[in-house]
Amino acid sequence: MQRKGLLGLAVVCGLIAAGSIYFYLHNVKQTPVFETKPLVVAKTVISARSVIQVSQLMLKDVPREGYPQGGLSSLNAAVGSVALVNLNKGDPVLLSHLDQAQANASGGSTGKATGGAGGSPVGSSALAVPAGKRAVAIPIGLVSGVGFQVKPGDHVDVLVTMEVKGAQGESGTTTALAAQDVLVLGLGESLSSGDKNKVDVKSYILALTVPQAMVVTLGTEKGTIRLLLRNPADQQLREDPPVNPKVFSDPGYFSKYK
Numbered sequence: 001m002q003r004k005g006l007l008g009l010a011v012v013c014g015l016i017a018a019g020s021i022y023f024y025l026h027n028v029k030q031t032p033v034f035e036t037k038p039l040v041v042a043k044t045v046i047s048a049r050s051v052i053q054v055s056q057l058m059l060k061d062v063p064r065e066g067y068p069q070g071g072l073s074s075l076n077a078a079v080g081s082v083a084l085v086n087l088n089k090g091d092p093v094l095l096s097h098l099d100q101a102q103a104n105a106s107g108g109s110t111g112k113a114t115g116g117a118g119g120s121p122v123g124s125s126a127l128a129v130p131a132g133k134r135a136v137a138i139p140i141g142l143v144s145g146v147g148f149q150v151k152p153g154d155h156v157d158v159l160v161t162m163e164v165k166g167a168q169g170e171s172g173t174t175t176a177l178a179a180q181d182v183l184v185l186g187l188g189e190s191l192s193s194g195d196k197n198k199v200d201v202k203s204y205i206l207a208l209t210v211p212q213a214m215v216v217t218l219g220t221e222k223g224t225i226r227l228l229l230r231n232p233a234d235q236q237l238r239e240d241p242p243v244n245p246k247v248f249s250d251p252g253y254f255s256k257y258k
Contacts, residue, residue, distance in 0.1 A: 036061040039092055040072040046087040049130060051153045051185070054079045057093065070094040080152065130183065133207040137188055138220055140204050140227070150204060154184045155230045158206070158216055162223025176242035178219055179212040181235060 043058040057075050072078055072093055082099035129135045138158075150156060158179040165171045188203035204227070208216060219225045247253060 034063040034065065037064045037067050038062075038073045039067065040075060040078050042087040042089055042091045042093060044089055046083050048083050048086045050083055052078050052081050052083055052093075052098075053153055068092050068094060070096050129185065130207055133183075133209060134213050135185055135205050136208045136213045136216065137203040137205050138216060138225060139202070150184055150227060150229055152184055152186045155181050155232065156184060156206075157228040157230060158182060158212075158219075159226045159228060160215065160219030160223055161226070162219060172244050174242045174244050177238065177240060178215045178225070179206075179208060180237050181230065182212070183207040 038059040039062045040057055041060045042056060044056045046052060046056050054075055057078060059073075059075065072095065078093050078098060083097060084099060085097050087093065087097065157177060159175055160178040161173060161175040163171050164174045183206070185205040185207050188205060206216070216225065243257075247257065250256065
C-alpha cells in the first residue's frame with residue numbers, strides 16, 4: 001500500500017511538471033505585442049540646405065517605447081522645411097534636423113514654405129540657399145508668375161524682354177533666356193489689410209548665381225521678366241539665341257520655332 005501511494009504521488013508530480021513546462025513553452029512562443037507610433041523617415045537621400053519634398057519622405061511604424069526624441073509622426077510636419085543635415089535613406093527625420101524658423105513660419109501644418117505675415121519670406125533663410133547661389137527677390141504679376149502657380153521647390157526658366165540698342169544706334173525689342181533651371185526658394189507675401197484670409201504675393205525668391213542675378217536684375221529694372229515653369233524631371237539646358245520681332249518675317253519660322 002505504501003508503494004502504491006508513492007507511485008501515485010510520483011504520477012501527480014510528473015503531471016504538474018509537464019503542465020508547468022507546457023505553459024512555459026506556450027508563453028515563450030507568443031510574440032510580445034508592442035504599441036507602435038508612426039515615425040517620419042527619409043525615403044530618399046536628402047541633401048543639407050534643400051527644401052524637403054513629400055516624395056522624399058515616408059512613414060514607418062516603430063515601438064512607442066523606443067520612439068526617438070524629436071521624432072515626427074506626420075509628413076506635413078517636415079514637408080517644406082529646410083534640411084540642416086544630410087539624411088540618408090531610412091534615417092529618421094527629427095526636429096533638430098530641420099530649420100525651425102522656417103517650419104514655424106509656414107504654420108507647421110500645411111507643409112508649404114511660403115512665408116509669414118508682413119511679407120517675411122520663409123525661403124530667404126540663409127540655410128535654404130544652395131552653395132554658390134544667392135537668394136534674389138524678383139517682382140511678379142499674374143502673367144509673369146504663370147498665374148501664381150509657381151510654388152517653393154519648383155524650378156523655372158527666366159525670360160527677359162527689353163529694348164536693346166544695336167551697333168548703329170538703332171533700338172529694338174529683344175527676348176532672351178536669362179537663367180535656366182532655377183530653384184524657387186519661396187514667396188514674398190503680405191496679408192491684405194482688407195481681408196485677413198487673403199494673401200498678396202509680391203515676389204518670388206530665386207536661387208541664382210551672381211552673373212544670373214545681375215542679368216535678371218537688369219531685366220527687372222530696364223525691361224520685363226517672365227517665368228517658365230519646368231517639369232521636375234526635365235533638367236535640359238538650352239542654347240536658344242535671343243529673338244526679336246524680325247523672327248516673324250523669317251521664312252523658316254515654323255521649322256526653327258516649334
